Amino acid sequence: DLVVHAMYGIGRFSGIRNIETNGVTKDYITIKYAGSDVLYVPVTQLDLVSRYIGPRDDGAVKLNKLNSMEWTKTRNRVKSAVKDMAEELTKLYAERQMAKGFAFSPDNDWQADFEERFDYQETDDQLRSIQEIKTDMEKPSPMDRLLCGDVGFGKTEVALRAAFKCMLDNKQVAILVPTTVLAWQHYQTAIKRFEHFPVKVELLSRFRKPKEQQQIIRELNRGTIDLIIGTHRLVQKDVKFKDLGLVIIDEEQRFGVAHKEKFKETFKGVDVLTLSATPIPRTLNMAMSGIRDMSVIEEPPMDRHPVQTYVIEHNMGVIAQAISKELRRGGQVYYIHNRVETIMMTANQLSQLLPDARIAYAHGQMPEAELSEIWRQLCDREIDILVCTTIIETGVDVPNVNTLIIEDADRLGLSQLYQLRGRVGRSNRRAFAYFTFKRGKVLTEVAAKRLDAIREFTQFGSGFRIALRDLEIRGAGSILSGKQHGHMEAVGYDMYLRLLNEAIAEQKGEALPPSPEDCLVDISIDAFIPDHYIENLSQRIDCYRKIASIGSEEDSRDVIDELIDRYGDPPKSVLGLVNVALTRNTASKIGIKEITQRGDKVLFFVQSPEVEQIQALYGAYKNRIRFFDGDKPYFAVTLDKKQKAADLMSDTVKIMRDNK
Structure with missing residues (x-):
């Protein structure tokens, strides 16, 4: 692997050497640099060495020479670029702190009653995140908090408690989601959760007829709707709120950059809570750099088991066996076939193999009414196997589906595979995921790494590490902006992040952490x-x-x-x-x-x-x-x-x- 030493720059790791001097044995990390230069780093100084994360095309990354000034110059160049960036970011942050928001009232008996009615035992992380969010809401400056929690770790409940707190002060809440299916699901959850309280919940998406949409928009404007759940239809010009207090953005990484900028303008001065299971590296970066406040839910709910994950060649015999096993225990199955034109053929093939199973298929090009009917049947257990595209990727929650089979898993991105796997194992039953690739196919290095990573990260709470690993595999992309990409490439992601953190601390007038060197x-x-x-x-x-x-x-x-x-x-x-x-x-x-x-x-x-x-x-x-x-x-x-x-x-x- 390529590594970066804080003082000497980019080299290639070539193992650990055990060296004895004066009768004492120490381990040294061996790093090869340009030419025949070799550096032995005592393992006690390993915090000076980080893995080079950047473009994976090793040929394009130039190794440094040990005795030249080149690395110092590069580092100084990036340092000054990062300084400008930090200035810009801290200015934005300071503006937000200065902006006038709304200070919500402390919790009252209604809030306590609402929280008592939660059917499950909260985890410590959930309770801590809820507390952090409430503290932010009670401040007069607008909240901008990122809530990261693995798939199925109870982010929705945390968000609904924040929503209820907002509604108790007679303000409106908007929950913004990327897909109509997810909007519908959140709508069902909210209605159930708020049924004992005088709260009016509505849904604004393509599921609603144009006439109903107009009616909802009028009520929003009048203030008779307390909580609105919708897709980006919510940020179109004709939608006006009477008194919006909180915006919750779910699965932020699914919205485009243009949409995100639009949200920022539309919701100025309003508290914003963003939920994410696999934070995209940019978001992660901002959060880690103290530019955004962040709460993390790392522990799984009680009695959850990690999903058993298999990476195998595609074999219909093995797949039929896995499906039969699930159906015998009364469960349901997702079969992911990500090509619309051949999805019907795949469904037919499965029904020949498993004649007794009730099979349906779903994809994003179907009319909304047809899709919603399929989700209803799935939730009501009228379907045994759903053959579908990656449409189920975001947030669909059917606890009885506990086997997942993905065709051509090597073609999907890591975050995508991770999200899909999160669709099963949402109850106290053991769940299984089979990631298959075509027989005899030689996987590309990137695809093999992806599948290795997903197999490696079966334990809970890996969403975070997945996001970082995804960053390594895809190459860093333009994390911060086109301008910054070249600088990040020059020193690697970790070193760039370290320099950015230092620059931001300096901008804020905080004491710099002592350099480990x-x-x-x-x-x-x-x-x-x-x-x-x-x-x-x-x-x-x-x-x-x-x-x-x-x-x-x-x-x-x-x-x-x-x-x-x-x-x-x-x-x-x-x-x-x-x-x-x-x-x-x-x-x-x-x-x-x-x-x-x-x-x-x-x-x-x-x-x-x-x-x-x-x-x-x-x-x-x-x-x-x-x-x-x-x-x-x-x-x-x-x-x-x-x-x-x-x-x-x-x-x-x-x-x-x-x-x-």
Whole structure:
């Protein structure tokens, strides 16, 4: 893989080397650069290395040379471009903070009653997200919050609670969804959820006749409708609200850029809540950069099982078996065939294989009335197998459908496959997904990676990681704008994001996080993860990264707990590694640039220690410590006979930290 080192630039990862010097073993990441240059990075500094995410055409990415100024120039160029971008973004953000919105009233008894009537036990994440949204709504500036939650994790309930809070202050709510099918489904959910309350819910989409649409628009204008659910028909010129208080945008990534800009203009000064199961990288990026507020639901509802996922060659015998198994337990099946012209033939083929099954087909070119009738039959269990295109991708919720079969899965995008898989497994039954590709077909590298990723991410809460992996596979595209794309390519996504975050913090006048390259540690200590402890290389690298980014004692305890849970008690060399990482990050925060061992002395390079620190160090080490001035000022501490360099290092760093 291509990787980016914060100080040396883009190179190619070529494995982990176990190197022994002076009787001490350490692991080093080996990175090859242009020409014959090779860099060995101690694994304790793995947080300086990130995977290069950008265009996947490796040939197009130029490797840096180790001793040239090229990387520094590139980094500085991107830094200044990012600065402009940050200025623009923070201005937008500040404008939104200054804008006058509406401060909603605190919760009352009605709100409590509404929330009590929820049939399920809320997860902690749901409760936290609800609280964050309500806090935003009670502020006088307009809310702009992104709610990310995996498919079927209860985002809708969180959104409906926000909607109810808004309606209690006599304001209207609009729920904007990308498809008529999803609008209809949300409409059914809302009617059921609000049935005990004096709330008028309406649906505005192609499901409504023109005459009904006109009537709904008139009522919206008069203010007699409290909650309106609709497709982008809602943002057309003839639709006027009497007093709109909250807009909920579902599946934001399905709307085009032009639509999103239109929403921004139409809903100025109104609270906006955006729901997304696979946030598109741009949204993710903005959220991570502190430009949008974000709530995440990561835990699944109680008694949910992850979907069993199989990636196989297309074989009608296996498929018939899988379908029969589902029908025998009283369930229903989605069969995805994404070509309208041959969908009927596929349905016929299935009915010959399974003569007793009730089979229907559906696609986006059907008239609305026919489609809605098919959804009704499916919900009422009058259909056993629905052969359809990817029309079911967004939000269709039929808990009894628990087997999914996709033809030519290699032709679909990763987020799409992930969304489709989310259509099953929405009850406490075990669900199955079969992603098939044509027999004998050689998959392209991209398609194979996609299918690997979907198989790899079967556990809950992977929507997030899927979005990032999707970004890697598709190449970063123009995440921020055409102008920024070239800059991101030059340094890779992670480094770009880091620079953007720094620029934004600077713009907001916040303290910049200390650069991790501030402190280098080179002392005699066995610091590596043995192969017998973690055999899998990618898991080992993952652990090295986690250890390298330890910032506090709490972090180090968390990492050790996780290691014990996953791999058993860590050997001495792993604990040594954790100790070095913690000390290194603490040292960088208090201004120590480098810690090196020379024979029986440990050298600490520090610019100008404070008087209190010097006194405390003299008190602790008496005649074992010496201070040296010069271009690189440092002090040296001589080791006691039985003392280990690692212990001396962490004791010294603690003394300096406590006396700062």
